[in-house]
Amino acid sequence: MVDSLPALLLAGLTFTVPLTLLSFTLGLLLGLVTAIVRLFAPAPLVAIARLYVWVIRGTPLLVQLFVIFYGLPSLGILLDAFPAALxxxxxNIGAYSSEIIRAVISSVPRGQWEAAYSIGMSWPQAMRRTILPQAGRVAVPPLSNTFISLVKDTSLAAAITVPELFQTAQRIVATTYEPLILYIEAALIYLAMSSVLSALQVKLESRFARYGGFLEARA
Structure with missing residues (x-):
């Protein structure tokens, strides 16, 4: 177990962490665009956004990875394992986060829009300076949970040969024949990462709660 720990940690730092951070960042941007389209865009674009969310949320993540990595080559689209996983x-994150973002933007009172317009803000200014800051505070808990889930979901990338933490554990098992020890070790590393992120989430939520109370007191 001690001998395998450095290899597992290296795989986590080299593949699991970058895959998580890049996927969440890009997925969050995609989710924001999708949410705005569904709330404010013309009907044809809304239909496309709804179709995207419906397909992604209605199919398993593992199947989506297989379609991208193993299915697209039949159309002449060849992707390496890491880009395919990314x-x-x-x-996947874009579809799920879009629903969160759409809900929190919709929860901002209409009076906030009217107040922004009354002082001469344009729609982009109102969205950037008034709506998104308020919506972001509400979105922190669900988006944090999505991020923590993503850390664990990256283990599915092992199925398309990404040498992340879990696949590294599988490779070591193939040579040591100690599946129980190795898989428990991998599980403990995932547990440690999730625990750290959960603690950070609590602090982040507390900070946003204090900030929100300050704004309400000023109002």
Whole structure:
């Protein structure tokens, strides 16, 4: 177990962490665009956004990864394992985060829009300076949960040969024949990462709560 720990940690730092951070960042941007389209865009674009969310949320993530990595080559689209996983996780996070963002933007009172317009703000200014800051505070808990789930979901990338933490554990098992020890070790590393992120989430939520109370007191 001690001998395998450095290899597992290196795989986590080299593949699991970058895959998580890149997928979440890109997925969050995609989710924001999708949410704005569904709330404010013309009907044809809304239909496309709804179709995207419906397909991604209605199919398993593992199947999506297989379609991208194993299916697209039949159309002449060849992707390495890491980019394929990045695309798959980004699309998945984008669909789920778009629903969160759409809900929190919709929860901002209409009076906030009217107040922004009354002082001469344009729509982009109102969105950037008034709506998104308020919506972001509400979105922190669900988006944080999505991020923590993504850390664990990256283990599915092992199925398309990404040498992340879990696949590294599988490779070591193939030579040591100690599956129980190795898989428990991998599980403990995931547990440690999730625990750290959960603690950071609590602090972040507390900070945003204090900030929100300050704004309400000023108002």
């Amino acid at each position: 695309i798959g996780f980004t699309l």
